[in-house]
Amino acid sequence: MGMTMTQKILAAHAGLERVEAGQLIEADLDLVLGNDITSPVAIHEMEKMKVDGVFHKDKIALVPDHFVPNKDIKSAEHCKCVREFALRNEITNYFEVGEMGIEHALLPEKGLTVAGDVIIGADSHTCTYGALGAFSTGVGSTDMAAGMATGKAWFKVPAAIKFNLTGKPSEWVSGKDVILHIIGMIGVDGALYRSMEFVGDGIVNLTMDDRFTIANMAIEAGAKNGIFPVDETAIAYMKEHSTRSYKIYEADEDAVYEEEYTIDLSTLRPTIAFPHLPENTKTIDEVTEEIKVDQVVIGSCTNGRLDDLRTAARVLEGRHVKKGLRCIIIPATQQIYLQAMKEGLLQIFIEAGAVVSTPTCGPCLGGYMGILAENERCVSTTNRNFVGRMGHITSEIYLASPAVAAASAVAGVISCPCRLT
Amino acid sequence: MKKATGRVFKYGDNVDTDVIIPARYLNSSDPADLATHCMEDIDKEFVKKVQKGDIIVATRNFGCGSSREHAPIAIKAAGVDCVIAETFARIFYRNSINIGLPIIECKDAANEIQDGDQVEVDFDSGIIKNLTQNKEYKGQAFPPFMQKIIACEGLVNYINQK
Numbered sequence: 030m031g032m033t034m035t036q037k038i039l040a041a042h043a044g045l046e047r048v049e050a051g052q053l054i055e056a057d058l059d060l061v062l063g064n065d066i067t068s069p070v071a072i073h074e075m076e077k078m079k080v081d082g083v084f085h086k087d088k089i090a091l092v093p094d095h096f097v098p099n100k101d102i103k104s105a106e107h108c109k110c111v112r113e114f115a116l117r118n119e120i121t122n123y124f125e126v127g128e129m130g131i132e133h134a135l136l137p138e139k140g141l142t143v144a145g146d147v148i149i150g151a152d153s154h155t156c157t158y159g160a161l162g163a164f165s166t167g168v169g170s171t172d173m174a175a176g177m178a179t180g181k182a183w184f185k186v187p188a189a190i191k192f193n194l195t196g197k198p199s200e201w202v203s204g205k206d207v208i209l210h211i212i213g214m215i216g217v218d219g220a221l222y223r224s225m226e227f228v229g230d231g232i233v234n235l236t237m238d239d240r241f242t243i244a245n246m247a248i249e250a251g252a253k254n255g256i257f258p259v260d261e262t263a264i265a266y267m268k269e270h271s272t273r274s275y276k277i278y279e280a281d282e283d284a285v286y287e288e289e290y291t292i293d294l295s296t297l298r299p300t301i302a303f304p305h306l307p308e309n310t311k312t313i314d315e316v317t318e319e320i321k322v323d324q325v326v327i328g329s330c331t332n333g334r335l336d337d338l339r340t341a342a343r344v345l346e347g348r349h350v351k352k353g354l355r356c357i358i359i360p361a362t363q364q365i366y367l368q369a370m371k372e373g374l375l376q377i378f379i380e381a382g383a384v385v386s387t388p389t390c391g392p393c394l395g396g397y398m399g400i401l402a403e404n405e406r407c408v409s410t411t412n413r414n415f416v417g418r419m420g421h422i423t424s425e426i427y428l429a430s431p432a433v434a435a436a437s438a439v440a441g442v443i444s445c446p447c448r449l450t
Numbered sequence: 451m452k453k454a455t456g457r458v459f460k461y462g463d464n465v466d467t468d469v470i471i472p473a474r475y476l477n478s479s480d481p482a483d484l485a486t487h488c489m490e491d492i493d494k495e496f497v498k499k500v501q502k503g504d505i506i507v508a509t510r511n512f513g514c515g516s517s518r519e520h521a522p523i524a525i526k527a528a529g530v531d532c533v534i535a536e537t538f539a540r541i542f543y544r545n546s547i548n549i550g551l552p553i554i555e556c557k558d559a560a561n562e563i564q565d566g567d568q569v570e571v572d573f574d575s576g577i578i579k580n581l582t583q584n585k586e587y588k589g590q591a592f593p594p595f596m597q598k599i600i601a602c603e604g605l606v607n608y609i610n611q612k
Contacts, residue, residue, distance in 0.1 A: 053593070053595070066476050066518065066520075067517065067518065069479050070520070070523075073479070074606050077606045077607075077610075078606055078609055078610060079610050095476075096476075096477060100477075101477055103477035104477045107477065107479070150517075151519075152517055153515065153517040153541055155517075167517040167541050168517060168541060168544060169518070169519035169522075169541060169544060169545035169548060170519040170545075171545065171549060171605045171606060172548060172605070174605075175605055175606075175609060178609070179609070217464055217511060218464070218510055218511035218514065218539070221511065221539070221540065222540050248541075251511060251514065251539060251540065306464060394473040394516070395468075395472065395474055396474070396476075413468070413515060413516075415466045415468040416466075416469055416491055416492070417469065418468050422491050
């Protein structure tokens with residue numbers, strides 16, 4: 030019986046020849062990540078441990094990104110706690126405001142995540158790095174603390190679901206539509222405790238940014254991780270961004286998958302998740318009624334990358350945001366922000382009547398920078414549309430791609446570029 | 451491990467971490483602070499009614515969403531001694547074990563126990579007794595190493611004792 034890609038990476042990091050689903054193992058960690066919300070709890074827990082310091086000052090990444098620049102005094106205290114811990118422990122990869130970005134866009138860009146790694150992060154969207162062929166998964170603060178102290182974490186080896194992607198997505202269909210389609214198909218617990226392994230000849234038609242978006246939302250199907258094979262696109266990305274050596278793992282031909290799905294990307298349509306679960310999906314063709322929108326958010330660890338901003342700019346160029354609607358655009362990292370400026374995207378956004386913010390998770394989790402009032406409605410490129418996620422408990426979030434979000438900002442109702450005149 | 455006995459607060463599928471502890475309160479990490487907002491966006495009455503030793507029962511995918519450990523911390527600090535569900539989201543499951551909040555998966559118990567029932571949970575055997583309905587269920591007992599972590603009140607003490 031063979032192993033999946035995930036199982037092979039875990040076996041190698043546990044010093045084992047082979048592992049099987051359900052087995053409890055202890056694995057060596059290549060990177061331990063935390064943000065301004067989860068790290069203070071982890072730091073507090075680590076202080077209770079009888080350890081001298083962190084296991085490796087280069088293998089920890091601390092990225093204040095949720096409530097920064099500090100939104101209030103309590104958030105400022107949290108950030109101060111993280112900053113002082115980073116200084117005290119000489120953490121190499123601490124990213125201050127001005128150099129930070131949203132963690133899951135920033136770390137690959139900085140070359141800190143490569144194929145074959147085992148990564149834990151005290152943030153559920155840590156599964157993003159599976160796009161590069163790493164095993165990465167979200168944990169809580171105590172696991173982060175133990176990881177920072179010992180460089181190890183315990184895992185139950187996951188079973189897997191195989192998604193065979195074929196064909197080429199049509200215009201205005203992106204990674205977001207692929208993952209929303211999948212979550213709509215299998216449900217928010219459809220991959221619970223398991224790996225989502227993506228394979229197939231359609232992957233070549235997905236950009237690196239598409240793949241980051243897909244792997245990022247594996248958690249929204251309950252998965253432990255989402256992972257892509259390492260192809261030329263991934264190798265080119267790692268060579269451009271990282272000096273670290275990577276290791277390519279491939280699933281065995283006789284690897285065991287509990288379920289298998291084939292998805293022809295050419296048949297997918299722009300897809301929207303209606304309130305209040307990411308599984309409540311409809312294609313744009315199924316949206317026949319006029320759904321009035323108060324706010325649009327384009328950004329987050331899911332869709333704040335360059336591809337996303339370029340798509341939004343293509344839609345917004347020469348058009349204007351609907352009167353009375355707020356359109357908030359948040360480049361995910363300083364580098365993306367800078368590149369967007371060089372390409373003239375920021376000018377397009379501002380001339381279209383959108384507001385452009387410094388990188389932050391801000392509105393995605395209802396922190397700040399775009400909180401919704403009672404009964405307000407937002408089309409957002411973020412990852413969760415739970416009750417109260419972005420503000421008042423009666424507000425509504427519709428999850429969509431940057432193309433759909435930008436078109437909705439122009440139309441004032443849920444729309445897509447193909448519907449704009 | 452000590453048994454849990456208490457009154458049940460019953461919820462449905464996909465109770466997410468945003469309703470367990472909304473992010474607007476995550477500028478604090480003080481358990482007592484967090485407890486005062488526990489379950490606020492799904493059940494405003496919860497914090498008024500909950501008493502030490504009470505039990506939460508829900509159906510599928512309890513704790514889905516964010517990795518915030520603040521969610522099980524808030525539940526534990528509110529006085530809840532056990533959460534029973536058909537299934538748990540995986541990060542919530544880990545976090546609960548790591549902070550010493552006992553949780554147990556049992557489909558039949560999760561579906562049949564009603565709000566307000568008196569329930570007793572024996573973690574060593576996995577036996578869940580519904581004292582109100584006079585029914586008994588067999589939940590999944592913890593593997594020994596998880597029992598040790600919970601007995602140590604969490605992963606930190608467990609590591610310190612190793």
